[in-house]
Amino acid sequence: MILWVDGSIRDPAEPVVRATDHGLTVGDGVFEACELLNGRPFALTRHLERLERSAEGLGLPAPDRDEVRKAVDAVAAAWGDELARVRILWTAGEGPLGTDAAWGPGTLVVAATAVGVPRAVRVSVVPWVRNERSAIAGLKTTSYAENVRALAWAKAHGAAEAIFANTRGELCEGTGTNIFLERDGVLLTPPLTSGCLAGVTRAVVIEWAREDGIEVREDALDLAELDGAAHVGLTSSTKGMVPVVAVDGRPIEPGPLTGRVSEVYARRHVLERDP
Known part of the structure; x- marks a missing residue:
């Protein structure tokens, strides 16, 4: 250190x-x-x-x-x-x-x-929710005990990241990641009104994906949509964009849009250091 x-x-x-x-x-x-x-x-x-x-x-x-x-x-x-x-x-x-x-x-x-090289991730939905009406919703604070507990629960269930819904039953975020689903050739991600953090990498990915011709929408997504999703990706500052390869033990394949955005991000973030 x-x-x-x-x-x-x-x-x-x-x-x-x-x-x-x-x-x-x-x-x-x-x-x-x-x-x-x-x-x-x-x-x-x-x-x-x-x-x-x-x-x-x-x-x-x-x-x-x-x-x-x-x-x-x-x-x-x-x-x-x-x-x-x-x-x-x-x-x-x-x-x-x-x-x-x-x-x-x-x-x-x-x-x-x-930090290690970014890798594909297995995720698990935890039994606790984000409060989208909390006084600290959307803030990156040091009050991280909730995330520590959730990540430990996910790891005990064979995953490397925990996923939260919010109090409305909508898909929200991970402990240190934002989440994207692929559906009908479109990348979907929960809006900030879900209570998720306004991730820096999330914002950069949305911008660069759109510039590369990929449609990206911020939509309220029911948590159940994660169970049926064929392709899922996560973003964070030290991961860029990586595919999810299992949800609650259910294997899924890396998606074409996730892979394409990952390549765009990997290439551009080396050249554009402060976008």
């Missing part, structure tokens, strides 16, 4: 966060994770814009964007060219041990770790 805190690269074993930091005590913080490819972050501007939207949604002041960029550059330079994930963490800073507002100032932590 390469770790940046408070203006400089630090030893990953060094204690750097206070016990009263609200990001630690109550999950009052936001984060982003972007791919580090050949020493450069992909779509960093979009990630920083979402970080700021998430901070605003939690009532936090936005971090200084120039400082975040400098921190990411320092971590990337120290990391090198190996494929990695850069994680940008911004918390409310020090605060009470309860849920009253933090005192601040905010805490900024940027770190890089290695």
Whole structure:
């Protein structure tokens, strides 16, 4: 791991966060994770814009964007060219041990770790739902215990990713992915009103797929449509677009549109580093 805190690269074993930091005590913080490819972050501007939207949604002041960029550059330079994930963490800073507002100032932590090559994924639908009316719906917050629990459940059932419905019984998202279905030559994905995160890769895939002549629609999808889907794909910052090869143990084949978009994404994201 390469770790940046408070203006400089630090030893990953060094204690750097206070016990009263609200990001630690109550999950009052936001984060982003972007791919580090050949020493450069992909779509960093979009990630920083979402970080700021998430901070605003939690009532936090936005971090200084120039400082975040400098921190990411320092971590990337120290990391090198190996494929990695850069994680940008911004918390409310020090605060009470309860849920009253933090005192601040905010805490900024940027770190890089290695990631594996993207692979096809088996998924499982978990018995819990996303609340599309939640105060943090659509925000990328550090309150991730729900995702940790869901992913552990999915792995216990032979899958590598968990899929949520929302309270209306609509298909929503994975713990760290957005989901796409292929139907009649069209790529379908749940709209943001489903409660899903506005994924950076989701947005880039939609744009690049349409530019390549593929029809993409954001439609409310009943969860049952996943059970009958012939082809499914997932998107995330460290996966790009990958096919789903099993849903709740039911094997499915990688779809032609998923494969085509995956190729487009793999080619363009090397050339267009900040689309």
